[in-house]
Amino acid sequence: MGWFGTAGGGAVDPSLHVVTVRRAKDAKAVGAGFVLSPDTVLTCAHVVNAALGRVMLEPRAPGLDEVVVEVHTDGPGVRSHPARVVHWVAPHASGGGPVPPADDEWLGDLAVLRVDGPLGGLPAGPRLVSMAVGQELDAWHCTGEAATYASLTVRGLSDSRAYLDGAPTGMAVGPGYSGGPLWCPTEKAVVGLVVAHFMPPRDHATGAPLAFSPQHLVRRSWAVPWQRVESELRPLGALHGVVPGAPDPDDHAFLLLTEAIEDIFPTASERVTGAQRLARACGVASGSDVTPPTPEEFAAFLLTHPRALAALAGNLRRDTPRDADRVLAAGGLSHVPRLLSPQEHTALRKHLRAMEPQVGAVTAGPQ
Template structure:
């Protein structure tokens, strides 16, 4: 069994039955948002025949954690149906996407290769510790592994399917339990074999997920790095451990401390693990390497930092299981940040936006408020990055996580801020980060915390169309949405979001914009939607913005914010448009042209805008829809920056319906009058049939040329514009 032994039972993930009361099987937690189980287990959970190969439609499955005290709904993400044969079936995999992150206490499985002769342990899906069953892998035949259990103790049976097969150490799994031999007409049936089951090896799981197009799922999995004799990383790490701990007594002392931190059992006879055994632990146990380096920090003469510790941490960056923080550092930071989040859930996102401007932020830091249960994943995600600041020559870079903690500590202040600061000092000392580099980040953080951040006055949402999803009448439009903030001092910043460039429904776009506005500070900003020509006719103001919490009802975007439209596509299609636009905008005072029945067609309107209304910067459109669409394009092409119209008007007889908005009143107040009208009309849409749309294109975003955050549709990585087929044909 070796010097290190596993002592704790892993937390079992339960797949609950149709009534949600009993376990039909188990599952493996791949990441905080995904679990893996057998397809036949999901069939049983949904009340379907176990070996049905048909992918269930949109049914939800209940997944239990912490002995079923926490239950989360999940939806099928990847389906590999069971392929039946005479004695055992193959395939039979299902990845479930959780509706919310798994509890922080649930640790994702670390996978290792399955090999013949392994002693393995499984748990029943109910999660009770007494339900474990031991078995041995006797034969690995392609995709399938065949296991025989001893005649003492429990046997693997119904309810075990889909659960991981854990190795001796208890913190890595070699595959999934699939089934038990039970067909009396099979070549090997219960009358001929006792306690024989079969499993899918991790190698087979990985291969079948790749074949199903789920490479992203595989990339999300944690794997234990094997240590073959020809592995250069393992060989170098072994040499470093031997040079740091050549003496058996010192090696035993540090190994005992490491075993206690990792929850492993160790002999109490004074013996020491071999260097190779200790290296194997460092290669496969999460946070083992930084935990050992923390123990070694005081091992040098008079407590000096051993010089070879830097080399050990350097090679540790090539070890998947290592991580940045030790077990103790991670636990302490999670506890302190939980206090921060409970007091001010918006602070971590604000601090990350300033401290880590050029670092890809975890999804949870792209939301308005950080939920406490997402802290562990945020910490893990940020451990992979260094910040972009300068450091003294020959010294390690500052971790992005340390940089963020310094900003949070500066903003919090008091005893909590001091504890976070001391944590940062200890981590930097262990990693060998130069004090001057750490102090520079601390000074920047103090300056940020002491400065008054200018409020966000505007939020720009750029919409681009994605391919519709669904069939027939269920076919629904999808959009990609990117956000920018503009502060009162004129600065503009791109806002990272949880959606990234994923296609969204109108309701999801509305919720994303509301969330971006909530991240903008105490005051809700004006919202500007950037679209192409056809997108000007979308009822964006009617899209539901979702509910910010359980007490406040959802509202349409137009009732939540002063919302206007922009269309930079016109500037690309009409070369002189921006020159005309700047000239017409002038000093911003309103010079209005109202389109009434005297303006029969585009020729007359063009003549007016080029003569008597050459300085008009505000047009109110009336008339039938076809004429309005033509005149809207004309006005924008001639540089008119403000255009108001009623989307529901059928002809000029409906012109009076815009009167409550005072369409020719003070120009600068027009967006707010439209906003108030939309909110007022919300309870009685039939009594207020007008549906106002407003293009408002001042010089705010056009002046942001040449910057990295340039909010234009011409970005090289921008998605296809809204309805670009129509744009080409007109």
């Protein structure tokens, strides 16, 4: 992890990236997900359907109904927050339309949940990179318990899905793994999410498991690779708040912000103070009290945390308004920074939640 506790911070235990999705009415765990941005979680649409008591592959978006997401930390206890669907990619058959009941595979099946919680309520999300054939991966049950990891290998990969074969020993993917992150230790990143497992065949008349045959498919699952998630969600505007791995070093905004940070915080102590104040505003961990982030690292944070630029401008506005204008002008050359600071965004969402449901149903997501 760098000076700012940003995405891809490298949790010691990657199972901490697993977010549990629970039913609001009885808190039963129904599936998993993982943090996508500072206030969103990605999971499968069918996990949300299960949490709301709907038919598993119901294609209609659930509206304003809430589910509960539970995030894990490396300390004792967990944190639970209400969440609603803000982007929905319905499960559908390859030719479009509903998925036939007998089908074991389908397309779509993604849901982005907006999490309502305090600033910094979500942990840092993982790095996100493309999936490739041959990658060795780990997946966990939605409880996030470290012992539930299943070892998997990417054996087949197409534009829309990946086929994963499990190790012959240890845990097998099954109910409760859907929506969970697929962690690649080599890349130290998430490369996709689990969707379903090919279960042992059953008798069509009774539903009882058939007698075992060596011809049966054993420990094969399928998943949505990250590159497919990107292609599905980017047109919806669902990835605007996703923290990229690093800004382009030749990005004009990056170069201008680096120069601005050098001028605004000319000494190490001033940069430490400014960086600590910014980290608190964004709800992320900060680094050394003595050694500041480099101007490049400071600028990179402004272009990777989607609300950091607004937060820094707010910190500078009262005492040095010209500096605030300067960082806003430089940040305007990048598509990452958003209009509201974390505190402003939290306050606006609090007001929106207090409104009548009919108003919230037609209100666009706050910037």
